[in-house]
Amino acid sequence: MLAMNYRGPYRVRVAHKPHPEILHPQDAIVRVTRSCICGSDLHLYHGLVPDTRVGSTFGHEFVGIVEEIGPDVTKIKVGDQVLVPFNIACGECVFCKQEMYGNCHESNAQATAVGAIYGYSHTAGGYDGGQAEYARVPYANVGPTVIPADMDPDDAVLLTDVVPTGYQAAEMAGIQTGDTVVVFGAGPVGIMAAKCAWLFGAGRVIVIDHVEYRLEFVRNYAQCEAYNFESLEDPVLFIKKTTAWLGADVCIDAVGADAAGSAMQTLTGRKLLLQAGSATALHWAINAVKKGGIVSVVGVYGPTDNLVPIGNMMNKGLTMRGNQTSVKRLLPRLIEHVQAGRLDPKGIITHRVPLEEVADAYHIFSAKLDNCIKTVLIPSPAKM
């Protein structure tokens, strides 16, 4: 089968790989019909995540058709169209039983600090991802969810990660009615976090980024304010001023390790790898939130260390919350939101690219060319 194949930082290609097999009684094999490139895939693509091995296939946002099931799979059947949450979760460990499906303790042998994620390095379990014609889906009674008959597959594929992650970012932010919410990052997750902040009753939503076309997009898509930090002398000072000098009630870091905006963070985090990526957005979030405020982190960082003003967190009495999204927990509510028209996931898709052109798709997304917001890869047998 054809699959995306990582060759090193900024280098990927499509190559033939063996067809995945059932390796465990609870496995399924899914024929992929849609697979997205996630903003967090760029951290892998840029070589920022330790134990990203040459030959790996990325892709943790995919939908498809069940081709084969293991003998213990009872919740889905061959022929079902399923969306596959990005977390690989057993459903039976102590964390899954508490609905922390993003923190499963029985799917990632290689690290205890993160659950397993499809196609997201060996640090996240060493599973091949869905940017391929077929994917092995472990614990198929838990993750894969049959796509409702009336749901567009383009909406469904965005329910595997980006929508739940944006939603959980807003949820973890503990937004109260009337709160001012600042979202750092106008990538797909930041856009969705801004959109979801309204569902929790935000009074004002502000997005900060430096890519002008994305700011324009989020203004329209999420009906919010959006500012280019390159035109603000100091984004933290701007937020203080625009919130009558107290700071935002809530700040959301929807950027993670690839943040721009600070030469020191970029040099030490992205170029020299002396820290686990550039923590500029988190730094700004801690400093821009009010005393007693909440910082919600869904931006992905590597597992080592980052330079952030942690002293300010204590002195300001902040609550900092973060987690890999528990997709399965959120799906029922989010499917309702999509079906009711409150969320329009497919509205952020700007590029549909054949899987064979994966290298160009990554470059376009990484370099933010052609006004790219969200890219969907489509294997040849599936319809564009």
Added chain:
Amino acid sequence: MEKTAKDFAHIKGWGIDADPKNDPTYPYKHRTNGEHAGYIRPDIPQQPLTVEVLHSNERPNITAVFGTSVPPSGLSGILRRYAFKFSENEYGHWLPLLLADRVNVVEGILDDLVHGHIPNLFAEKGGKSDWKFNRKSQLLKAGIGTALGIATIVLLSQKKGKKAKR
């Protein structure tokens, strides 16, 4: 076994200010406090170990299910095995992994060549799309590269000329 207030009877005021609402993990964790019993392997069949899987020393075993993509091999594999002697808390774990990733890139190129495949770096880096959407920058980079190349050749030829005169 879960402890009860009786177990703490000797501590004056034990639990008097406990407040279940004081839980920053709400609503993403439906708290059962199951962790208090420590790690208990769920009753899930073990996936047969058909490839080498490195496992964190912060857990006692390999998970019931695991990924089988790209087992460790070569020099990068040696580095990765070394890394897994250290806990996730140690630089000794992560820095060798980062080094292994870079070594692995060279191994990947050598492997391509051994198999008669010359990697098309232009295509792998998305050169086609860059030419389509970012032509100005590509031309600029090519221009700078050419200028630097010419300058280097000129400098080297001048040095050679001086040496020859001596």
